[in-house]
Amino acid sequence: MNKFIVSGTPHVRSKDSIQGIMRDVLIALTPAALMGIYVFGLNALVIMVISIASAIFFEFLYQKLMKKPVTITDLSAAVTGLLLAMNMPSGAPYWMPIVGSAFAIIIAKQLFGGLGQNFINPALAARAFLLASYPTAMTTWPAASHAVVDTASSASQAVDAVTVATPLALLKAGSITTVTSSDMINAFVGTVGGCIGETSAIALIIGGIYLIVRHVISWRIPVIYIATVFVLTAAIGRNGVRVPHYEILVGGLMLGAFFMATDYASSPVTPKGQIIMALGCGLLTTLIRIFGGYPEGVSYSILIMNLCVPLIDRFTEPKIFGAPEVKKA
Amino acid sequence: MQALTFKRGVHPPDGKALSAEQPIKVILPKENSELFFPMSQHIGAPCEPLVAVGDYVKVGQKIAESPAFMSSPIFSSISGEVVDIRPMLVPGGNMVKSIVIKNDAKMVEAEGLNQAHDYTTMSNEEILACIKDAGVVGLGGAGFPTHVKLNPPKDQPIDYILINAAECEPYLTCDYRIMLEESERVVRGLQVMLKLHPNAKGVIGIEMNKPKAIEAMTKACEGISNITVQPLVTKFPQGSEKHLIYSITKREVKSGALPASAGCIVDNVDTVVAIERALFKGRPLMRRIVTVTGGAVKNPGNYKIRIGMTFRDIIEAIGGFKEENPPAKLIAGGPMMGPTLYTLDVATVKTSSGLLCFTAEEAFIPEERNCIRCAKCVDHCPMGLMPFMLNQFAIRGDGENFVKHHGLDCIECGSCSYECPAKRQLAQSIRATKKIEAGKKAAAAAKARAEAEAAKAKNS
Structure with a gap:
């Protein structure tokens, strides 16, 4: 005899997903990220790549160590990493986005229960942490290139x-x-x-x-x-x-x-x-x-x-x- | 005319194209097949059998009833011998005591059937009695006895009789076909209802995705001053009683109250047709239109069945399932609110509007993730609840907060679960907790009553 699935209603679901939402956020951030590279040079790109990679890495590491399901494919760590980088000056030393991502992902996000459970914005928490710890590096602003109009x-x-x-x-x-x-x-x-x-x-x-x-x-x-x-x-x-x-x-x-x-x-x-x-x-x-x-x-x-x-x-x-x-x- | 609607709600893909253009086909039960007549096919007191095993019954013969006011009698839809009275599975998963009749395929009709009534010369009491004696209940799903609904308390005057033709559930097309093929009947049935409430306006509410139905009904109502057709925005759950009332009249039915408190009576299209048949044809409720559809069905369509056939009988009669794409999930009704079945051996009842057969692909249940507090459930809940929060209370077993935050007002439409990007089982967990809390509430009320009576007995 056939076996049929029995489950509660509703039996249809929308196509929305967490991954889809996070992908949209990444797409929405792209113009500003590209402008950042254009204005501040390749260093900005390097900071962004390091920040995103380390955010994903720390999420993976924490979930592995804690024996939780690894959810890096939902792209939320990538969003946090990119937002953190976009909140840093392009002249920051390369270890700084790594420290920041670790703070954002482990302390602000995962320790409070992971995705959806953080009570403060992880990227901003990390920025505040970096600003308090390394005030000079976080407030040294490399000059913008390509000024449209000299003022x-x-x-x-x-x-x-x-x-x-x-x-x-x-x-x-x-x-x-x-x-x-x-x-x-x-x-x-x-x-x-x-x-x-x-x-x-x-x-x-x-x-x-x-x-x-x-x-x-x-x-x-x-x-x-x-x-x-x-x-x-x-x-x-x-x-x-x-x-x-x-x-x-x-x-x-x-x-x-x-x-x-x-x-x-x-x-x-x-x-x-x-x-x-x-x-x-x-x-x-x-x-x-x-x-x-x-x-x-x-x-x-x-x-x-x-x-x-x-x-x-x-x-x-x-x-x-x-x-x-x-x-x- | 401006299409009306309610606040919030969702837009699931409607899936109606599979069966919408299939005219209603009559299917009759096979000779020697067994039909099942459960004693409870309505809200209210269950019926007791009027026949015994071995009796010969005829088409339209009353085979069960209850002396209670809040009940509705049951009629045989075939002729044949009563072979058993035993529990049978009904949609929703309950086992209900049922009369089992073996069809002799002769369709011998009971005496006194087919006596038309002239409702214009009848008193209200006579009309209500006729509706009750035809076993008419709300065919949209709830099964509320129609004679009770049409007879609200005297202090609640009725201003509107609304015909619920929204058919907002995806996939279902039975009401749509009725409006196209039996539009005059719907209008005549509504006129009977308006005779009972002469000061009320009759409004037929139809979603905009059924332009042909709007056209057909508008034509059928031409020249009738107290009936209008109202287009509604295509949005789920437009056909929810409270939301239909709000859309058309802008009145809110208060929490826990019935539509009559807002001066409205709402009945489904097929219910109105059942009233028309009772009055004009003198036939009790024995048949209904069922949409059988879904990716696993060979011949999706709308079928006029004899109530009491099993879903297996129906599937066999219409050509069965696709071999290459067998069903993985069976749903009695639509995909938003219909309960699942674990077998086809389930009796159809008065309220069976559809059988949806999903393939494995259509039945896929995505993995549940963390709530990300995106607030989509809050933005779409037609009742204005906070489903993600109720879900947390449900998981924690925190019934007190669940009730405090209006969990019991949930209409279980499933809009929250539909929208949720984290694919959380919101409606599912809320429904389960509602059952627990409603049970507690009923138990507490019963205890209070018992104590009050004990105290009274002591004092006297």
Whole structure:
């Protein structure tokens, strides 16, 4: 007699998979990664390759040692590795992405239960760890090549064109009083100082739109996050300068808003919660940038909001369909 | 007309092309084959047999009933001898006491059959009695006795009678064929229902992926002022009672309440046809349309069967399975909500709408991975629940939190499991925990009742 499979409903499943989602994220990061190589040279590529390879290796190693099923084919470790590299300066020593990947994969991800269980973004946690441990190496910015338009700030540094200050540091120091259209173009294209993957706003926006169109992420976190920073920097200003249109293009905001704050495991699942997360990130980023000790606040603001996610989810549970109306006391 | 819908939901591939254009074919049980009539084919009190082993029964003869109001009688769909009364497997996996009748293939009809009624001159009570005496229950799947549904409490006036023709389950096409081939009957049946609730509007809700059905029904309703056809967005679970009501009327049926509380009565297309047959033809419920489909079936199509045939009888009558691609999974109903069968020797009942035979490839169950909190289940749950969280409570056996986070409101539509990229068994685990918690709730209620009665007895 034939044997038939007996199982619970439903009997059909969508074609979506974790691997497919992670592949989409990698595709979405490609334009920004290519711009990173174009702007910062082959060294950027080397850092990215080392970071991705070591992230995959540490995931494999941990799962082998712990006798767990090896899940490196789901590509999530590759995403973490690439994001970490994109959050590092291209001049970082080659051992640094290895240490960072080990921290991201083993400490931030696997020790808390692996995929989906990490309460903070692994790549950002590793970046914060590296920034605290090796502050000089993590904040030495090799100059960008191929500047579309030479500007006053890039020209003044051209004398000593090995390292540069990032636009955010210049804003903080008050060296920028007006933003010219050349500054805007450089920030938009990505020919400014900064981490490998954060400088090209246009490439990151293209990748972000791809993720939204593919339903991998919702528009809520990136759009509201960027809008909040725009509104707050316009309202507060710094050193009497109000250049919100420039502020949102420079630093890690685009990378953070589209790719880091939207990390599934460490962002809220409810629509309302995602809005709160985005508002919180925007507020903290602006406060750190303007009043804090660091020029950039994207990483820390996302990490702080990551910690609030369980609380946010708890208080933003959606109203169920057909819920009895709450009687007024 | 603007197509209406509800919030969230999913879009599984509909698989209807296999059988949609196959006209309804009548298949009759073979001579000497045994038909099974389970005593419980509806929600409510099970029936008791009115016949004994050795009796000769005729087509349309009432063979079982219950004195309870919330029940529905059962009729023989063939003529022949009662050879046994024993437990038989029904879809869903239960063994139910069943009358076994051996078909003599003579189709001798019972006396008093085929007496048409003129419903326009009948009182509401007479119409309801006629529907009850024809054994009509909700044929969409739940099997709620229709005479009970059509007679809601007096303090709940009915504003809408909605005909559920969404047929949102993939693969099933029986309702579609009924609308194309028996559209006048659907309209006449609905008119009977509207006679009972003269202030109500009749609305036939059909998904947009069935334009021919919309056309046919619109034509059949022409000139009837209180019946309209409403196109609906093609989306699962559009045919869920609560979601159909919301789509058409924008009213929400409150948690735990019945549609009548929102002024609505919802009945499936085939149920309406059963009402029409009871009134206009004087025939009780003995046949139904079943979609037999799936990659393993040689001749997928829509078949008018005699209720009581086994799925094996049906498969044999329609040419069997493909030799090169045998079935690996049998599903009674659609792929989103239909229970699986472990054998073909299962009796069809009033609510059997389909038999889906999946090949090994179609039946593939992907490996479960970690939840990545992508929130797709939250974004698609038509009830607004958080399935990934309920899944965690289910795994931990945390019934208290499961109930607190509305686990019992889950309609088990399977949208969460369908969407999940980690292929987690969300709906499956929620269903299991629902059973446990609903059982606990019922036990607690029973205990409270018993204690209250004991206290009363003590005091008196």
